[in-house]
Amino acid sequence: MRAPKAFDPRRLDVAAFAKAGGHLDGCTPLRDLRRLAEAVLDDPAAEVPWTLDGNWRQPAGDEPQWRVHLKAAVTVHMTCQRCLETAPLALSVDRRLRFVMDEREAEALDEASEDEDVLVLPSRLQVAQLLEDELILTLPIVPRHDLCPNPLPVAADLLPADVSDAAAAGESAASDDPPQANPFAALAALKTARKPG
Ligand SMILES: [Zn+2]
Known part of the structure; x- marks a missing residue:
């Protein structure tokens, strides 16, 4: 054989x-x-x-x-x-x-x-x-969670322009650096705390 x-x-x-x-x-x-x-x-x-x-x-x-x-x-x-x-x-x-x-x-x-x-x-x-x-x-054009762990329903409207721009331009920087605390998380926590009920 x-x-x-x-x-x-x-x-x-x-x-x-x-x-x-x-x-x-x-x-x-x-x-x-x-x-x-x-x-x-x-x-x-x-x-x-x-x-x-x-x-x-x-x-x-x-x-x-x-x-x-x-x-x-x-x-x-x-x-x-x-x-x-x-x-x-x-x-x-x-x-x-x-x-x-x-x-x-x-x-x-x-x-x-x-x-x-x-x-x-x-x-x-x-x-x-x-x-x-x-x-x-098969890579998504716009990567995102199916369900974001910390949803930010109206964040884009509330943020100062420079933060939004930095976020939009920050993708390549994010891939080189270890994950860092992001400014959105603090904002989300603040908004959650303010919600009545
Ligand atoms: Zn997400």
């Missing part, structure tokens, strides 16, 4: 992987996914578990169809744009990709297909790069 072919996620032969019905899984440190790590708050211990499965079909009289199915999940942290506290955000990827030989065919099929992306078969695929691209696509 031959040993099953080992597939290298750093330079994956997608066609062979799909045809063999291959399976890969791993746990990639978030810090290795540079562009994603830079978009979220620093979390040196975070890891992204993922699986990649391949499958292949050869319809009669048609071109072979190579497919992979990528699944991954990770919780990252971003600054909530409503309350400016750190918000945990659960990202998950469940993406089916089909590969074809020809770029024009890929474009036409991709437009026609709703449930899978169609790409040109790469000579080698870096799974980590695909993983990172797909996770970045």
Whole structure:
């Protein structure tokens, strides 16, 4: 018996992987996914578990169809744009990709297909790069809690302009610095204390 072919996620032969019905899984440190790590708050211990499965079909009289199915999940942290506290955000990827030989065919099929992306078969695929691209696509444009722990119903109107501006511009600073007491929290406490009942 031959040993099953080992597939290298750093330079994956997608066609062979799909045809063999291959399976890969791993746990990639978030810090290795540079562009994603830079978009979220620093979390040196975070890891992204993922699986990649391949499958292949050869319809009669048609071109072979190579497919992979990528699944991954990770919780990252971003600054909530409503309350400016750190918000945990659960990202998950469940993406089916089909590969074809020809770029024009890929474009036409991709437009026609709703449930899978169609790409040109790469000579080698870096799974980590695909993983990172797909996770970045799931990042919210405006990160925020589903339910803010310290809601600030009318804060924006009450704040002096300079504080609002600092808050709006403060996102990059917040990602470099450890969490600090924020001026909104004190205001919230004050307003809560003032409420009758
Ligand atoms: Zn919030």
